[in-house]
Amino acid sequence: MGCHQGKLAASTDTEYESQIQVALADVANGTHKNITRAAKAYKVARQTLKDCSSGLHMSVKDYSTS
Numbered sequence: 001m002g003c004h005q006g007k008l009a010a011s012t013d014t015e016y017e018s019q020i021q022v023a024l025a026d027v028a029n030g031t032h033k034n035i036t037r038a039a040k041a042y043k044v045a046r047q048t049l050k051d052c053s054s055g056l057h058m059s060v061k062d063y064s065t066s
Helices: 014-029 035-042 046-054 060-065
Strands: none
Touching: 014 035, 014 046, 035 046
């Protein structure tokens, strides 16, 4: 299985954050049928991707501007 990035990876690693944004865009535009497939394709945590799509997760950049 893929390696886990750790709890703070999505909010502190800009490359990981970029992968999350691309994965969410691909789900929105239909490239991937669902969050699970997008998470596997971009090697990001499914739960983090789900949280981001629900507005439960904020990157450090987004948090600092709010």
